[in-house]
Amino acid sequence: MPLAEPEIVRRLESRQPSAYVLASLRGFGQVDLQAALLTGVAILIALWVSGWENGLSATLGTLIATATAYALAVDRAGIALGLQGYAGCLTGIALFSSLGNHLATYVLIVIGAMMCTLLMAALGTFLTPYGLTPLTAPFCLVSGVMVVGAPSFERVWHGAPAAVASTTTGDTAMSWSALWHAFFNNISQVFLIDSWYVGLIMLVGLALAGLRVVLYAAAGSVLGIVAAWVLGAPTALIANGIYGYNAVLVAIAIGAVFMANTVWTGVYALFGAAASTGLTASLTSFFKPFGGHTFTWPFILTTWVLMAAVPLLPRLRRSG
Amino acid sequence: MPLAEPEIVRRLESRQPSAYVLASLRGFGQVDLQAALLTGVAILIALWVSGWENGLSATLGTLIATATAYALAVDRAGIALGLQGYAGCLTGIALFSSLGNHLATYVLIVIGAMMCTLLMAALGTFLTPYGLTPLTAPFCLVSGVMVVGAPSFERVWHGAPAAVASTTTGDTAMSWSALWHAFFNNISQVFLIDSWYVGLIMLVGLALAGLRVVLYAAAGSVLGIVAAWVLGAPTALIANGIYGYNAVLVAIAIGAVFMANTVWTGVYALFGAAASTGLTASLTSFFKPFGGHTFTWPFILTTWVLMAAVPLLPRLRRSG
Amino acid sequence: MPLAEPEIVRRLESRQPSAYVLASLRGFGQVDLQAALLTGVAILIALWVSGWENGLSATLGTLIATATAYALAVDRAGIALGLQGYAGCLTGIALFSSLGNHLATYVLIVIGAMMCTLLMAALGTFLTPYGLTPLTAPFCLVSGVMVVGAPSFERVWHGAPAAVASTTTGDTAMSWSALWHAFFNNISQVFLIDSWYVGLIMLVGLALAGLRVVLYAAAGSVLGIVAAWVLGAPTALIANGIYGYNAVLVAIAIGAVFMANTVWTGVYALFGAAASTGLTASLTSFFKPFGGHTFTWPFILTTWVLMAAVPLLPRLRRSG
Numbered sequence: 001m002p003l004a005e006p007e008i009v010r011r012l013e014s015r016q017p018s019a020y021v022l023a024s025l026r027g028f029g030q031v032d033l034q035a036a037l038l039t040g041v042a043i044l045i046a047l048w049v050s051g052w053e054n055g056l057s058a059t060l061g062t063l064i065a066t067a068t069a070y071a072l073a074v075d076r077a078g079i080a081l082g083l084q085g086y087a088g089c090l091t092g093i094a095l096f097s098s099l100g101n102h103l104a105t106y107v108l109i110v111i112g113a114m115m116c117t118l119l120m121a122a123l124g125t126f127l128t129p130y131g132l133t134p135l136t137a138p139f140c141l142v143s144g145v146m147v148v149g150a151p152s153f154e155r156v157w158h159g160a161p162a163a164v165a166s167t168t169t170g171d172t173a174m175s176w177s178a179l180w181h182a183f184f185n186n187i188s189q190v191f192l193i194d195s196w197y198v199g200l201i202m203l204v205g206l207a208l209a210g211l212r213v214v215l216y217a218a219a220g221s222v223l224g225i226v227a228a229w230v231l232g233a234p235t236a237l238i239a240n241g242i243y244g245y246n247a248v249l250v251a252i253a254i255g256a257v258f259m260a261n262t263v264w265t266g267v268y269a270l271f272g273a274a275a276s277t278g279l280t281a282s283l284t285s286f287f288k289p290f291g292g293h294t295f296t297w298p299f300i301l302t303t304w305v306l307m308a309a310v311p312l313l314p315r316l317r318r319s320g
Numbered sequence: 321m322p323l324a325e326p327e328i329v330r331r332l333e334s335r336q337p338s339a340y341v342l343a344s345l346r347g348f349g350q351v352d353l354q355a356a357l358l359t360g361v362a363i364l365i366a367l368w369v370s371g372w373e374n375g376l377s378a379t380l381g382t383l384i385a386t387a388t389a390y391a392l393a394v395d396r397a398g399i400a401l402g403l404q405g406y407a408g409c410l411t412g413i414a415l416f417s418s419l420g421n422h423l424a425t426y427v428l429i430v431i432g433a434m435m436c437t438l439l440m441a442a443l444g445t446f447l448t449p450y451g452l453t454p455l456t457a458p459f460c461l462v463s464g465v466m467v468v469g470a471p472s473f474e475r476v477w478h479g480a481p482a483a484v485a486s487t488t489t490g491d492t493a494m495s496w497s498a499l500w501h502a503f504f505n506n507i508s509q510v511f512l513i514d515s516w517y518v519g520l521i522m523l524v525g526l527a528l529a530g531l532r533v534v535l536y537a538a539a540g541s542v543l544g545i546v547a548a549w550v551l552g553a554p555t556a557l558i559a560n561g562i563y564g565y566n567a568v569l570v571a572i573a574i575g576a577v578f579m580a581n582t583v584w585t586g587v588y589a590l591f592g593a594a595a596s597t598g599l600t601a602s603l604t605s606f607f608k609p610f611g612g613h614t615f616t617w618p619f620i621l622t623t624w625v626l627m628a629a630v631p632l633l634p635r636l637r638r639s640g
Numbered sequence: 641m642p643l644a645e646p647e648i649v650r651r652l653e654s655r656q657p658s659a660y661v662l663a664s665l666r667g668f669g670q671v672d673l674q675a676a677l678l679t680g681v682a683i684l685i686a687l688w689v690s691g692w693e694n695g696l697s698a699t700l701g702t703l704i705a706t707a708t709a710y711a712l713a714v715d716r717a718g719i720a721l722g723l724q725g726y727a728g729c730l731t732g733i734a735l736f737s738s739l740g741n742h743l744a745t746y747v748l749i750v751i752g753a754m755m756c757t758l759l760m761a762a763l764g765t766f767l768t769p770y771g772l773t774p775l776t777a778p779f780c781l782v783s784g785v786m787v788v789g790a791p792s793f794e795r796v797w798h799g800a801p802a803a804v805a806s807t808t809t810g811d812t813a814m815s816w817s818a819l820w821h822a823f824f825n826n827i828s829q830v831f832l833i834d835s836w837y838v839g840l841i842m843l844v845g846l847a848l849a850g851l852r853v854v855l856y857a858a859a860g861s862v863l864g865i866v867a868a869w870v871l872g873a874p875t876a877l878i879a880n881g882i883y884g885y886n887a888v889l890v891a892i893a894i895g896a897v898f899m900a901n902t903v904w905t906g907v908y909a910l911f912g913a914a915a916s917t918g919l920t921a922s923l924t925s926f927f928k929p930f931g932g933h934t935f936t937w938p939f940i941l942t943t944w945v946l947m948a949a950v951p952l953l954p955r956l957r958r959s960g
Binding site for chain 2: 155
């Protein structure tokens with residue numbers, strides 16, 4: 001998540017109220033590892049287009065997480081780049097979609113967003129020695145813990161929302177409709193949303209962050225579809241983006257953010273994208289017995305492993 | 321677990337037999353992160369009051385773990401402060417309460433206490449770079465592994481003891497009786513014991529360690545009750561201390577041991593105490609499918625995360 | 641996995657094609673932590689004796705993993721010692737035995753072996769600060785993820801192979817036949833193979849690596865049998881080596897490879913061997929709900945814990 005834009009950042013730090021708004025806007029883009037302001041705006045629009053509860057939950061989570069970072073005096077440059085907001089954004093959406101539209105849910109979003117800032121700092125301590133970043137792990141940890149614990153608490157739990165589709169059954173024949181839906185849903189499912197036009201708006205937002213970013217995002221989506229189809233995943237799950245959103249994130253992270261722009265990087269990024277697709281099935285099976293959620297763990301684990309391997313693989317080079 | 325008392329420690333190291341007894345006595349207090357001798361004595365009394373098997377198991381575990389540390393030439397200053405005994409203490413109680421009063425159980429307590437000393441060293445290696453300590457993790461790992469594995473072995477397993485209450489059902493109306501029972505049981509459940517007067521003796525022991533310690537212990541207990549009630553946990557579980565003992569430990573660790581004595585520390589400690597209450601439900605659900613035990617994992621994970629976050633949060637300061 | 645033999649290694653690096661073959665041959669021996677060429681040859685023979693699919697899968701995995709390491713320019717000295725091949729070897733056998741003799745399985749073996757090389761590098765980054773090595777963890781991670789995910793994919797999954805025996809039931813009376821079968825099966829089960837003469841050939845291979853190696857391997861096998869019998873494991877599971885192969889690996893690793901050759905090391909190695917036997921039951925219970933496999937995790941975790949503890953235990957000394 002570099003993209004320093006140091007001049008803008010410096011100017012932001014002098015004017016507080018607008019700095020807070022801009023930092024939060026960038027937070028939406030940082031879910032896709034992009035600090036570009038317009039990307040954040042496009043994604044915010046896409047989230048509200050997908051439904052007002054999604055928009056509200058994501059906005060609330062982002063604002064609270066960013067504000068918590070200010071309150072705890074976290075490094076200003078990181079806040080300004082949106083690095084303290086994105087985990088709160090996803091936590092908002094995840095808690096709404098798992099716990100439903102209740103007052104208790106919004107209270108939990110506030111608390112969860114605050115916890116995201118603490119976990120961002122804690123994971124920073126653990127990962128910095130290895131040159132890794134927390135990615136979306138604070139979101140996965142906070143939301144995962146809350147969703148797993150929720151059924152134990154009467155004032156939090158109002159029954160499970162819509163059933164999640166099983167990953168083990170279903171027809172595997174591919175169709176044109178499934179294909180193009182999958183391509184855009186892989187983008188929107190990064191935000192736990194199953195909607196092709198939301199994905200399209202987000203893809204436009206990624207294009208605003210640069211050609212390399214949008215190309216890797218698109219390539220990741222295609223690789224996710226191909227890998228899932230080759231393995232023999234049910235078409236319905238491919239079509240709604242379940243098997244591809246981690247591939248999109250891995251392709252962006254490895255291909256367009258953390259590594260030098262070389263041919264080896266391209267191969268590495270696409271290999272990682274395909275690997276994360278397979279890992280999605282494994283983690284879903286792992287989480288099932290105790291009611292945990294896969295969220296973006298396949299992306300996180302794949303990216304951590306691939307980036308941790310780089311120092312011992314001279315063919316590959318980190319960026320910067 | 322500082323509380324160095326350097327003169328006493330130095331004197332202890334010269335006279336071996338009494339040093340061993342004193343180090344073991346301090347081990348009982350270190351379960352609550354206190355090195356004060358009188359705290360250890362009060363807790364030892366409380367354990368024997370709760371039942372001779374608890375007393376015997378805890379004493380055996382503490383003595384063996386401390387002796388193992390001497391035999392392996394572990395740092396003497398740490399042994400003298402009781403830092404090698406407390407995991408053995410809890411392992412003794414946990415194995416007795418999970419496997420019952422059988423000869424095989426006491427043999428396992430001896431082996432488990434020895435393993436605690438090895439895990440204390442191994443975790444020390446892993447955690448020291450981050451400025452963290454093993455807390456009760458050696459106990460949780462050794463006892464957890466043994467309890468999960470036990471049903472596979474005929475000579476170890478004599479059937480499950482009393483059923484553990486489910487965390488997902490039950491009345492949530494609060495009563496005065498439930499309230500004050502919960503307050504004291506939250507203290508005694510740190511040692512897996514459900515008895516208000518045992519908790520009362522232990523609280524007296526904590527008072528002997530200092531005002532700040534007993535106040536944070538009491539505040540942690542209250543926060544645990546409040547958080548569990550607000551979330552909507554079954555009253556019966558709140559009353560027997562299941563939802564509050566981790567809050568007590570987090571409040572002591574963050575509020576009275578590891579951090580500087582500031583207002584921010586107080587807020588942080590109480591926030592952590594409440595968070596550990598929620599985490600208790602999540603971890604219990606996580607452990608259920610494979611028969612694992614929650615033990616003090618919510619305390620450990622909460623405290624590790626909060627302490628690891630401190631270096632990146634300038635508002636907060638570690639002690640010492 | 642030292643055993644540097646620096647002259648041979650240096651010569652290997654000058655002649656590429658033969659270097660690749662020799663590095664791969666050493667890879668088979670490195671499953672038992674031995675770099676000796678003859679040990680690798682003996683184990684390769686044993687694998688083909690056990691069945692052509694085992695031989696083919698193991699050979700394919702080893703060759704691909706080693707070739708991937710060359711392609712990614714991994715440190716040549718490590719490749720020459722076989723350190724890049726052994727995880728691929730085990731991945732080959734594990735995928736064949738879990739997914740059956742299908743074309744898709746062999747494709748997965750190729751991909752899995754490549755992933756082993758990446759995970760070897762990633763774990764190297766994480767473990768080097770603690771003076772630990774990845775052991776067989778790359779194999780356990782890659783194969784575990786693939787086996788857990790496989791049932792979700794139609795083109796990968798062709799139904800479960802032979803049922804795995806339960807660890808919780810069965811007669812516990814010991815017999816001479818069970819005893820000697822167990823002794824050799826503990827050696828062959830390191831490669832997931834249940835065959836006494838395969839174990840015998842492998843033991844001969846270990847003898848070719850040196851007296852200390854074969855003595856610790858044999859002692860580990862005996863300790864595994866004794867510990868499992870004392871705990872009360874079903875005789876059938878002891879006889880087919882399920883409870884002893886981790887003990888063999890721990891005894892070799894601690895007793896003959898990573899630590900100085902002292903009496904304390906011997907006690908430590910045999911204690912670890914017995915502990916890994918108990919841990920086998922716990923991990924099997926942990927993996928059961930989500931369909932994971934125990935593989936060599938008990939060896940890995942036991943060895944990591946014991947080696948990480950050494951710096952804080954002055955009685956014990958690492959080798960080298």
